[in-house]
Amino acid sequence: MATNSKFARLMRSYGSLTIFMIPIGIAINFVGGQIALLLKLPVYLDSIGTILVGATCGALPGALVGLLSNAINSITSPPTFAFAVLSVMFGLLAGWFGRIGVFRVWWKALLSAIPFALIGGVLGALITIWVFGGLAVGGGAIIVGALVAMGMDLNAANFAAQLPMDILDKVPTVLIVYAIIKGIPKRLFVKLPLGWVYLAKPRSSVSAPAPAEPAQSGSSGS
Numbered sequence: 001m002a003t004n005s006k007f008a009r010l011m012r013s014y015g016s017l018t019i020f021m022i023p024i025g026i027a028i029n030f031v032g033g034q035i036a037l038l039l040k041l042p043v044y045l046d047s048i049g050t051i052l053v054g055a056t057c058g059a060l061p062g063a064l065v066g067l068l069s070n071a072i073n074s075i076t077s078p079p080t081f082a083f084a085v086l087s088v089m090f091g092l093l094a095g096w097f098g099r100i101g102v103f104r105v106w107w108k109a110l111l112s113a114i115p116f117a118l119i120g121g122v123l124g125a126l127i128t129i130w131v132f133g134g135l136a137v138g139g140g141a142i143i144v145g146a147l148v149a150m151g152m153d154l155n156a157a158n159f160a161a162q163l164p165m166d167i168l169d170k171v172p173t174v175l176i177v178y179a180i181i182k183g184i185p186k187r188l189f190v191k192l193p194l195g196w197v198y199l200a201k202p203r204s205s206v207s208a209p210a211p212a213e214p215a216q217s218g219s220s221g222s
Contacts, residue, residue, distance in 0.1 A: 025049030059095025
């Protein structure tokens with residue numbers, strides 16, 4: 001109960017707009033993923049909301065959007081929850097990128113696709129190998145199967161399939177996030193934890209709530 005109370009206080013410290021942005025981010029992830037499926041696109045588009053919330057509200061809200069999105073998707077597709085760690089890492093990385101102003105400039109946003117793709121491609125392939133024995137799930141299974149049929153080792157085929165697919169996915173993802181951020185009115189930025197970055201003002205001059213830092217114990221060994 002004490003842990004839940006601390007978490008609730010931590011989330012409230014981000015402000016009411018951030019709490020409102022979390023379900024919006026989850027909805028964006030769902031809609032993006034469904035569009036990609038319906039149009040049979042060679043991309044996922046299911047992390048737009050995670051990166052958007054991380055880039056505007058901070059690492060913790062972004063990670064929470066990613067985790068909850070995966071939890072919801074796992075209701076109809078349980079194996080997808082194994083990849084929840086990827087979504088959490090996307091949110092954490094987006095929070096850091098947002099803090100240093102990556103999404104203020106289009107070419108910096110574009111370059112951010114590389115580390116996002118490395119996380120998705122490398123760690124995603126490792127999860128596929130460790131958890132599913134190399135048997136890929138989703139659209140990647142077709143590519144992995146084709147590469148194995150051509151004589152490639154199963155593990156190598158997972159890496160060879162995942163990395164290009166993730167780069168192809170993350171380039172439009174980060175550009176969409178950049179475009180959305182560019183369209184956010186300034187009056188909303190003043191209410192977002194990282195709004196001061198996009199307003200190009202000192203944090204102290206913006207009335208947005210500052211994310212609370214977890215209390216440090218004097219007896220902590222780390």
